[in-house]
Amino acid sequence: MRHVVPQRVADGRDTSVAGLAARAAAADTADPLAHLRDQFDLDEELVYLDGNSLGALPTSVPSRLREVVEQEWGRGLIRSWRDAGWWDAPERVGDRIAPLVGAAPGQIVVGDSTSINVFRLTVAGLRAAVGRDPRRTELLVDGTTFPTDGYLAESAARLTGATLVPCHPSELVDRLDDRTGLVLLNHVDYRTGELWDLPALTAAARGAGALTLWDLSHSAGALPVGLDRAEVDLAVGCGYKYLNGGPGAPAFCYASSDLQDRLDQPLAGWCSHADPFGMEPEYRAAKGATRLRTGTPEILSLLSLDAALDVWADVDLAEVRRKSLALTDFFVSCLDALAPPGSFRLLTPREDGRRGSQVALECDDARAVMATLERQGVIGDHRPPNVCRFGFAPLYTRFVDALTAADALSTCLRARVGIGRA
Amino acid sequence: MRHVVPQRVADGRDTSVAGLAARAAAADTADPLAHLRDQFDLDEELVYLDGNSLGALPTSVPSRLREVVEQEWGRGLIRSWRDAGWWDAPERVGDRIAPLVGAAPGQIVVGDSTSINVFRLTVAGLRAAVGRDPRRTELLVDGTTFPTDGYLAESAARLTGATLVPCHPSELVDRLDDRTGLVLLNHVDYRTGELWDLPALTAAARGAGALTLWDLSHSAGALPVGLDRAEVDLAVGCGYKYLNGGPGAPAFCYASSDLQDRLDQPLAGWCSHADPFGMEPEYRAAKGATRLRTGTPEILSLLSLDAALDVWADVDLAEVRRKSLALTDFFVSCLDALAPPGSFRLLTPREDGRRGSQVALECDDARAVMATLERQGVIGDHRPPNVCRFGFAPLYTRFVDALTAADALSTCLRARVGIGRA
Structure with missing residues (x-):
């Protein structure tokens, strides 16, 4: 991989590679x-722009996992459910995530996959909506959503008798009416990286008498979310993207304190029972976020996420957001400067307020382009048919990484349009 | 903790502590x-009889997990989904479990909790039953089941419109009729340790036109199961009990090759899609066991289970069963010999053919009794109201452990009935 060596140039807005390198170094x-x-x-030589698929390994994780395996499991065995705090870990780790998404304690529980939790909360949300008003049988679903949310929403609608209505987030306000029970939306579009206005859309849904369920997979840990302030009802989020919990780290569920004790969820298991060790034949739902648990949590994956959260101890999310926007803005500037005109089409909005923490673009042969970049040590990902996606995890991505990736991509695009490098 | 020192005695059937110790040593x-x-x-000083709640730590796990975390995650990052075989791990680990439960390859997938999988397969099984014959809307559920199975079965019945009929396994044959769609049964009762006749009950259900769903939580890894031979339709099993996968290790789902391509499961996510990376808006179910996946698997927990399966490489399950029965029989013999008459009531059948790999008994103040034993380094568990449960994992439990536990328990029971030790 070719690393760009920063050089001093007189004008900070110089758009030569050297000028851009100076800006990156200064930033x-x-x-x-x-x-x-x-x-x-992280390997020093790697340009890793895929933290929105799998976050990098925090240095706090390996030693903590060794302790969990060798001491807590090996020595403590079954006693560790009590003595090592395994039993309460879903709520405890949830409370550690809470400040990252603007939630007061007691509203988040960690466990199972994002997909499972979309199903859980869609059914619970639809039941809560119909419970308040029997006419509210419609489920509005972001039609641009990551497919699994759509599949699970469809399954939830089919099982509860709700009517699924696909809807683009930009049309939401016009589609809300007195049949709308629940709205399932993505905070950031997984494909384009477009950020939707969570406070405004939540307020619109609430104003129309509907409940909201937000998927925060591409925002939690990348930008401030503000769930409580926006009066969001329900949310799910991913543990392995910007929260760096490890491959397939468990997801999290949020239910507002107003709503949670009225929720009737479909995956009600022994761990969400009011008296889990009572082994009662009848189900009685626990109070609080515990009500959203199901079975035994996958402790190794859960405690990896727990350890990974250490990095957030003194992090200011406003600072994270500033850096995220600066990184993505700089990456786009570099592409504008270096890539042949017309060789790509930007899918991600250029306006700061409409952009998450990734940049997506369309180009010919995107799969082959991303494979070429990977061989050069620049990791992003490809989404069919022709989308190249670059995620900028603000905690560990450098401006020089953005430039190196843009330069490598531009070189690749230039080669494909038959223009040799000067 | 007092360890029993084996002594030679002339008569192998000597029921003194010394005589029992000699039998244990010989066995x-x-x-x-x-x-x-x-x-x-395992700590040498610990008598661990709770492998039916959490299996002991296999020595193969720590180094493998270190490799997964530091190399596959740390160095490989997102590439490990492809290069380290993470993507196919649910099927690959399923195929490693298959011979332990008598299944040909391609019928088991690993992921999510047992509870989630009970829900998944109950809904899928009910739909398959009604699909074949619309009258078959009844779900017969083992009324002695671990509560979570009952809770999830109730949720599945409610969502699909099926009628839930609780039924003791001993009454099953009389309860089957042409309304029975699916039968959910436990192979071994979590509380009493009673083993049900899986081939006979499966044949009865099949003969009556019903599908079967077996919960193997307390049998997989403890005794031969023989799923294919018995023509079981669906099964779930636990990864963290006799399979030693670690705290909350993922569960497994079995669907017979005859049935799997007709299954319509409620937790259909992107990982069970025919083209998971196609990101298609419409759901199309994958072929084979993959159809029973949902979202991103919790890789650290899953690969811990994978490593834990190494221990089974050359293990003969018939030998496992022989040892399991010998251990539980010996434990009961020790209690018969050492505990005061009438101080406990055995819940586990004495007949070999009706016993799993645990011994459960009722006594006064069972919770306090088990706490006393724990302080002495004898770990079993308590189930309300007054059940003491001792699991005998045949791969690592010794006959001397059975005697030490029985002796400690007998001493405790003797103290409680006011009879001092001679």
């Missing part, structure tokens, strides 16, 4: 979050 | 599975 030097990269175990 | 010496204990990281 990295000034970055108040730069020191956080040391808390991740 | 341990003759045990063809004794060497397997070295493949577990």
